[in-house]
Amino acid sequence: MTLEELISSGKLELYVAGVLSDREMSDIGILAVENPAVASEIEKIEKVMIEWLSPQEFQMPDTEKEKQIDEILGRIRKEPKIPLNGIPPVSGNGHHTAPAPVRPLHPKRQPQWAMAALVAGLVLTTGLTVWMAVRYARLAPEATALRTQYQDLANAQNQYQDQMTRMQTQVNLMRNILTRRIELSTVAGNKITSADNYMLVYWNPETKKLLLVDAHLPELSSQQQYQLWALYDGKPIDAGVFDPKDLQASSSFQKDIPNAQAFAVTVEPKGGSKTPTLSNLCMMGKL
Template sequence: MEDLKAYIESGVLELYVLGDLTEGEKLEVETMLDKHPQLRNEVTEIEKSLESYSQASAVNPPEDLRSKILGDLETSDSRSETPVIPLNQPKNIRFYKYGFAASVALLILSLIALINMRSQLKESQNQITALQLSNRQYSSRVNFVEKQLDEANQSLSIFHKPDEYKIVSLKGTPKAPSARMMVAFNPEKAEVMIDLASVEMPANDNSHQYQLWALVDGKPVDLGVFDADRDSVGMIKMKTLKNAQAFAVTLEPRGGSINPTMEMMMAMGEI
């Protein structure tokens, strides 16, 4: 759940909604959306926020603009009606014709100016929206980095307390020779924690998880499951335990098993 929160705070979902991702990045986001329905809810909320902002920021023309334009047209039409003029007044006829043409030209210029102004306002609104999204993305990334730093400091503080925590190094078995991880064990507090930054395991698929076991008087005791995520840092607490002689990790169906699958033993270490 912490990893999903960090993924949301990374800002990649905002970029996905804006269409500002490469095809590869877009495919990765859509894969995450298929795996985690809660991410789709987040995308929906982002889309709603953008739509609400656009509607709230939309600039509508004044209510009296339509009536004003129609009034100008009616005035122009009334002026365009051919008056009863004696044949000896050709200059007045030309004046009315030119006045009507000037009124129509002025109306067209006003409409063009209004359209250009609305286009400029829309462009400004888009720039403001992009800036706000950029600020939100930057803030999310800062929070994500600060969270990782706090988790790393937590790990360091535990490793600097050898009198409280026993650091057990688990090494790979013939099933996974390159597997590595470290477990911090505090018998007095009955705490067992995994250092995620030290986990070097083959990536597990969606149908499987790694399960941590403690060997107590020769019997395996379940301590919980975890995923091998190379981007994760910090310590995660497993189930409580006061006594153990060794720790081991197996690959099990997602959610864990009652008993360890011995042929899927990936790493093991003695205290």
């Protein structure tokens, strides 16, 4: 992250306020020691905050302000550098050196500036809280929009993954050597379908899975549905209902079928019937 990016991120202001995580506080503190530009920017932020937030009667001269800022906020300075975590700086010969002592305040002025430091610190804390609240209020709509966008993308990803899983399952069934391919054609004499209508299903006797792969059938009224049947020993077995749209039926798994010698389609009331309506028999295919 460049200095410009760090400044625009608002983290230096939060560092001055002392509200970052311990790790982030430490990282920025180390960066301030190693990078004079970062230390200078932190110093500017602290000065501006005190100048702007402190009452006029507690404004400090620059010489006193330099000494009091460290006492109020405990932050790193460029000159002199205050060591992190209380560890004194290391000299060139490898020995630790003590930091330069801070000149004590004049006895007559100390109570005044101590009070000034206290008030300035309290005002700064309150001001930063308000500033952060305003900043959050401005960013909250953007954050909400980003969360909504992320959730939409996550939902789309889940739908795509589900679709890919279903397609892979269908492909695995069709590639299985035991799967039977059954083509259903129009039953002669019926008044529902014509010669150009067709239907294709795959059925695996071992897994009992029945897959409707394709169907080109006329659309029905809203009160009717096509119903697929498996025929075994002359008895019909319900294989589920389906609806074509624009003459095409969506590829989908139907009910599991344990045994079958043929498959047929009838038109039934919406929801299906327990037994097929033979007068509405329109499609059939044998294994």
